[in-house]
Amino acid sequence: MGSDRAPAPEVEGAILAARHHDVEVLLVGREPQLRAELARHGHHGLPIRIVAASEVIGMDEKPVEAVRAKRDSSLRVGVRLVREGSAGGFVSAGNTGAAMAAAILNLHTLSGVDRPALAAVFPTAARTPCLMLDVGANVDCKPVHLEQFAVMGEIYYRTIFGVGRPRVGILSVGEEESKGSELTLEAHRLIKRLPLNFVGNVEGRDLYNGNVDVIVCDGFMGNVALKVSEGLVFTIVSMLRESLKVTYTRKLGALLSRRAFEDFKRRLDYSEYGGAPLLGVKGVCIIGHGSSNAKAIKNAIRVAAETARGGINAIIEEELAATAAQEGRSKE
């Protein structure tokens, strides 16, 4: 209920998901609105149900405070369905901080995980996406958190993108092992010992060149990388649009190459990948952009279903237990 144009894209996305993927969708929110929106579409016979929630958390509300205060918000009711086992996963395109807070406060963390991480999917020049985590759940991280992010991200990538041995890298300021901050140098040492396809340090440019599949970093860094990217794409697209409008010749050119721009925008479109999974909580939680369209919602639902069916959380707990056993560390 809390996204920019809710609940229209949510309802349409739910219908698309129920039609094209083998899922049952529970729409959580204000019943009259959801019913009215559903009525605008043909959904006869589709496995879609409404679960009433009377409150909505807005985009500008303070996450933790809002989640605590609004017990009947669509976010809290949705997360509760997951906790009770009535839903296999939860999708939201609302307030990202509130969605994370609702999940972390109510679902608890997986065994072996100290900090859940938000993982974002980036398009690359190589047509295989790049998964970066954490992009904002944890501001100050310790090396052991980055180690856990590496394990969780690798399992997620493997399961969702069907890549046998995804390449895992750590975000740093140079490729040499000796380069980095105190945090990344120690995290490098920890991740190196794991049974992963670890490619070592990667740099900011590797986020988009397809040289690495999973990049781990602290949430501050990941958030900056994500927002710098969003800002740059926005600026580039508006500069180009302006520049294409100056003369008639240019306008004609832009018209003729319109499909090229559509292609291009589709390739840059984060919504193809269906949102960012919050990894490390007991349950499945996929968080989409506030401006998600129906296709993004449909893909987020598909990804949530694949994450649940793939048993990613059980695998994460197993692998972290194995890592802890091997390192002789006491499990938490």
Added chain:
Amino acid sequence: MGSDRAPAPEVEGAILAARHHDVEVLLVGREPQLRAELARHGHHGLPIRIVAASEVIGMDEKPVEAVRAKRDSSLRVGVRLVREGSAGGFVSAGNTGAAMAAAILNLHTLSGVDRPALAAVFPTAARTPCLMLDVGANVDCKPVHLEQFAVMGEIYYRTIFGVGRPRVGILSVGEEESKGSELTLEAHRLIKRLPLNFVGNVEGRDLYNGNVDVIVCDGFMGNVALKVSEGLVFTIVSMLRESLKVTYTRKLGALLSRRAFEDFKRRLDYSEYGGAPLLGVKGVCIIGHGSSNAKAIKNAIRVAAETARGGINAIIEEELAATAAQEGRSKE
């Protein structure tokens, strides 16, 4: 001598600078090569001199080691000219780490500065550039370093871009003062007390939207922001190029809108701003991209001259002394 196509763009850029700006240029490097390159251009009567240096530091050499070993490298000789007062500033498009190391090891830091910072200039949607520092000189920073970066960046922006009260922000993960890492929260508290036009926390997207003039951050973060941007621009341009070649209609469209793309590329072109100043050393040092063309070199020389003439270093020392006095801190 150490840039990708040295010394051709350097010599041509020097000629352009000597012709169009009121500067005398010393070309530092291997004399026969420089002489041959100069002979290819008309430079009669221009104030250009060659200063011989027999060694070259390559792009892939380890900065500190190379600078220590190659005493007669163009980088070290160039920096020496500045130290001796024979040159007002030094420009290099060679190995960035080595250029920084040569300057930091040989020029020493300004009074009141703990750590010199590399400042990069980014184009924005607003047509006024954004200066971000540090973009790579310091990996692990303390709050007081960010405070000094704010003072240095503000003075540089004021002098070079002629803006009376540049807006200074600190890179964080949310606009609210309560958001950030341990580092940024404390730096926020320190910078807030300075007599600057401080706009508080800014986010990654603000790098490109023109909402802020000077952004301070630690060198790890700045390096990631810079390299993510470079990688994204490269990926976007190649995706667009591919997409425009698929059909004849698109190709024709691209041809007709060619000037729009040229405009667009010019606006994204970092070389317009003439390289990144290393702020905080006793002397002027401007570091350009390894692929700098003649125009970028010319602009870097112009910026070096303006930095020297503007007396930026004296102003930095004065303002830091005033800050230290006000805070009752012992000067270092």
